Amino acid sequence: MLNGADAAFLDGLRGQGIEVVAPEPRYLEEPRGRWPGRAAAVARPRDTAEVAAVLRAASAARVGIVPYGGGTGLVGGQVMGAGEGALILSLERMNAVRAIDPQSLVIEAGATLEAVHEAAASVGRRFPLTIGSQGTAQIGGCLSTNAGGVNVIRYGTARALCLGLEAVLADGTVWNGLTRLRKDNTGYDLRDLLIGAEGTLGIVTAAALRLFEPPAVEGSAFFTVPSPAAAVELLSLAQGRFAGCVSMFELISGQGLAFLRQTGPEVRFPFAEDPAWMVLIELGLPAGMDVEEAFAGLYEAAGDLVTDAVVAQSAAQMAEFWFLRETIPVANRRIGAISSHDISVPVAEIPRFIDEAGRMLHAMGDMRINCFGHVGDGNLHYNVFPAAGRRREAYDMAAVKHAVHDLVVSGFNGSVSAEHGIGRLKVGDLERYADRAKMAMMRALKAALDPEGILNPGAVLA
């Protein structure tokens, strides 16, 4: 059992010069409003040595630590509802750029993702991780949750974009793994182990990130497609033609467009009549290519895979296209889902999954499905809504969730959390679906690196 962070404990931290404050409400909330967090206090260290001091003290006193980044996570990894006495550890004051060169950026964990983008831009480079919450999300949290987003198809998840880490372990030891190397085969991959561990194996305090030259030519287009199967074939065609220069390939459904029209966010619709399915494609091409010609060539080669297309004519229109895609979750929230899923299946299986899941759900009741997302990653945001005019409470929400997850896992060897992580929301799902050997290994690793269980208690592992 863990102990509460009592007054003596907190005074001990203050005595070492560490800022410790009462938890404002923002530290105790999460975007979905499912968990009201509880905590004794918030520690806001100003450097890695102070983080180490906090963890040394917490380890000695067996006090639970809840690491807090920007607070934008969707699975409750940042709020602990149980217990009274945990200490929130916020790295918001640690946001300095430590070093930058054209290939890499060393930055502290508390910097927002937007600040990372700005630092990259200051040397004419790009950090390609792009998510809706980037103005608030912090890079430490992005790494700890192995964030994904729309550019994974080309650049990979957060894990692929990180060269090195500095982290503080449960006992307060500082691991300096802050190398800026592309290749380093000296021992186990501790970096990738901490990335995605959601603060349960160590606290990321700084990272060395890969920077990329922006593509010479960029553009985007909507292509309407007759089916998800056509979208997957079109993707394959595009990858072959453009030699991997597809930066984004997002599926959008007619249901999603209908929700946008119904809930009324100010979106410009690309086609007079909404298609059943369309894709948003972004290309980032070599110098000398013409993006409009590139899209025209793809359209022609695609034959029956495509029924209509519109190419952005300016950077402003590219932003407009992107805004439509980005606003779909807003419309979803206004409609109110029975169940929302962040799932992945093998890319080739997307059409069969959409088909089978749809048939299954329609057999369960009258529901609407808004399925959209990252086709190139096999990652769908598969959201289920009540029929028009009905309330979601009229449905067995848990049954819908389990049916979709069961199908994903049993029918497709897929994942019930493609990019959001486990947090506290999906601890039960992990238990239910994970391979037994995987769970045993995870528990063994947790016990090896955090024997007292002080790091983000209750997240990932029960």
Added chain:
Amino acid sequence: MLNGADAAFLDGLRGQGIEVVAPEPRYLEEPRGRWPGRAAAVARPRDTAEVAAVLRAASAARVGIVPYGGGTGLVGGQVMGAGEGALILSLERMNAVRAIDPQSLVIEAGATLEAVHEAAASVGRRFPLTIGSQGTAQIGGCLSTNAGGVNVIRYGTARALCLGLEAVLADGTVWNGLTRLRKDNTGYDLRDLLIGAEGTLGIVTAAALRLFEPPAVEGSAFFTVPSPAAAVELLSLAQGRFAGCVSMFELISGQGLAFLRQTGPEVRFPFAEDPAWMVLIELGLPAGMDVEEAFAGLYEAAGDLVTDAVVAQSAAQMAEFWFLRETIPVANRRIGAISSHDISVPVAEIPRFIDEAGRMLHAMGDMRINCFGHVGDGNLHYNVFPAAGRRREAYDMAAVKHAVHDLVVSGFNGSVSAEHGIGRLKVGDLERYADRAKMAMMRALKAALDPEGILNPGAVLA
């Protein structure tokens, strides 16, 4: 202490139907001839269940297991010289393709890398991992050592090319992590932990690999450059112009060319007069581009960064260019190095490293340096040779090695094993140079997953 695999132990395996044979010499050798291996026998299981049975038995009897792939590793990870009684575990009979689709290939660990390439080609795709020993190296070994090679600049190391693993743990438990998902944030990254662990944390029995559409247009060229600094600038220019479509960017030195001429492998030299430095660039471009025009545009944009260039006029000439690069290590072996280094530094630091290392070594004595390799990865094969007419035994070989490694680590925060791994050769280097917290974490992970220490004893960790 581990026990030997005695007759009773081996009979127990045979009693379960597992093929157990005496160790032929090929299982006890490694390419550098440094370690004569010793072993009681070789087990050649035919499926994962038999691998599990071997490990269950070895775990119960505390018998050391030496996993053996193609035997091409350069750091002695595949041969154990100490002790008499270890059991070699070869997965050569497990080489089946279990499943293939245009995005992924599920194949058993004993398949050669060449067989993986052929399977990918059979569905019109490519598996981009390319190393000199691919006809012999097995995919299980490539993953266990996180193999690199010449296409890392574009596609990443083996780790980036693997979607999922099946592995058998020390106690015989089978982990089925053989998913074909691009994104899966359900828990700790066990895949990347086993990849690169050199068989010390588990035995990889099968893998799901990413396949790629071959680029529509491909070509290669030699560009001569006045200095390594110009090579690094040229790389950055090429990455920006070609939107990441640079598939290979290899530095070659005049010393390397001189060795090729001297030792006489049948290589065609691209320039009448050998340059001090040149780079081999391969591009894989979108449809519609002309590779010759692309190289011409790069040449023009490069200005003073480039002094001459020759573009391959055919696939046969591309192969010829590649053969020159590939033959450099052959020439090196014929000359006989004082010390060979597989090091990495941040890409931007390559010029300073080459400069400082050269000055340091020339201050130590009259030596020749052949430095070549993967500029885009910051990975140099930095090899030191005697002056013409002198024998390598005339030099303090250990002092040279230590001086180079010390400079890499202290001066550049670099790696003393960029792509070859630790094996048994570099256990001392790891001890000497690794961060203390890293070593402690690695030992904790090893103890957690292989408490008896039966998996590849003496490799990676002493």
